[in-house]
Amino acid sequence: MKKIIITGAGSAQSNGVINSLLMGNGGEEIIGLGAMPEELVMCNAHKKYLMPYAKEECYKEKLLSVLIKEKPDMIHFQHDFELSVAVRFRDEIEAIGVRMLVPDNETIDTCVHKYKSWLKFKAAGIVVPxxxxxxxxxxxxxxxxxxxxxxxxxxxxxxxxxxxxxxxxxxxxxxxxxxxxxxxxxxxxxxxxxLLTTQTVTWLSIWHAGSLVVGQTRRRKSWAHSSLSPSGITGVTKVGETWHDESVDSVAISAVKAVSAVPHGIYGVDMTYDKNGIPNPTEINISRFFTTVQFFSEAGLNMPVILKDIVLYNKFPNLPRVNNPLPDGLLWLRGMDCAPMLTTEKRINEQLLIA
The missing domain is CATH 3.30.1490.20 (ATP-grasp fold, A domain)
Incomplete structure (x- = not known):
């Protein structure tokens, strides 16, 4: 049985990845590593290790000790900072026999620092604020x-x-x-x-050796807990919708190629529209899936399984189209203390009574 380690286990941004891998029924053992016991115990991984935070001095020693003990076939990092720390000793991780699908260290550094990526976008002639x-x-x-x-x-x-x-x-x-x-x-x-408009969109993609494996757009209809942030932006999607637009695809691909000569791994391009209706890239979430990746999996596009199949089996997906294979108009609804829901606006209207 092959083993896959997912870091940040128990957090919202990792739970969707773990759930998606389990949905794939590939037979692999999923091992979750997390730093918060109250969250970690609630995740669905087969095995769970309590880890120090990546900012702690003992992080490298603890991570390598788990890798040596478990001898996983693959590791996937679901947090920017943890990834930026771990790639500093990626040679030691790979020497144990653990595989990853991540870009070079320079690309990771560029993307985890928003201003560095902004400079790359601007130099490439992409419209940015x-x-x-x-x-x-x-x-x-x-x-x-x-x-x-x-x-x-x-x-x-x-x-x-x-x-x-x-x-x-x-x-x-x-x-x-x-x-x-x-x-x-x-x-x-x-x-x-x-200042840009309030309209935002994200294009999530997987690349391999410079070639696009799959890309899918999701636009955000609202933020969760927006009242808790002075800007109204929390980074937590409340309602997401599958949707596509050729201008978004073009800008997203240009943004990826601006930060990486040979894109390799996961690139999630966040864009916000300006007053002229042009999507401006604001950042690239590098080498990790966005929090609502389970949305795509439930809809029929399981990107964590696609990633796993490439890394472990050199198997690539057979999709009806590489860019935006999902239909437009699928909604992913999220709320506190209830399971998320995959639906459409039509289905919502059919279930509600008007007072």
Missing amino acids: ENLVLKNKADLKYAFDHLGNEDGTIWLRSMSIGGGGKGSLPTSDLEEACDWIDRCHGWGDFVAAQ
Whole structure:
């Protein structure tokens, strides 16, 4: 029996991957590694190891000890920071005989740091919002004067590793912006950017040696727990919908090729539309699936199984089309303390009574 290790087990972003692999009924043993016992115990992996966080000094030693003990055939990292740490000793991981499908270290470093990827997008001629690194209040004032929209609003966000719209805040007030950056200890780490619209879309893809294996678009209809974030963006999709648009496909592929000469592995391109209706790439989630990947699996496109089949068996999928094989209009609904639901708008309307 082959073994697959999934890191971050128990977290929302890893549970969908584990569930998708189990749905595939491939017979592999799924081993989950996680740092939070209360989450880890709830995941569906066959075996579960409590691990230190990747930021802890003992992380490398503990990870390698588990790999030596279990001798897994494959490992998949589902967190940006953990991946960025682990690839520093990828030679030692691979020497144990563990396989991964990940790009080169430079590509990973570029993508986990949003500003570095923005520079790559801009250099490739892709339409992106103007960004300015904020080192002091003078930089911030310049940003308001030159990047603000009609009412003077700019977008603030952190450049460092982290999801969920880390540090994001739309504001038209200089003092509020200063206070926010002070509170986040963000001088030198934050950027100011032109404010885009609220329309967002994500294109999730798997590549192998420069060739696209599969890509699928999902647009976000709403964020979960949006009231808990000053920007309304939490990084947690409440309602997602399968959907495709050729301009999105084109921009996403261009963004991937801007950061990687030979794309290899998982690339999730997040895009936000500007006022001219052009999708602007804002980041690439590298070498990991987005949190709602189980959406695609339930709909018939099991991307974690596709990844696993490539890594373990050199088996590639036979799809009706490589880009956007799923039909448009499938909805994935998520809520607290209830199982997610795959449905359509038509089915929703058929089940509801009008008061």
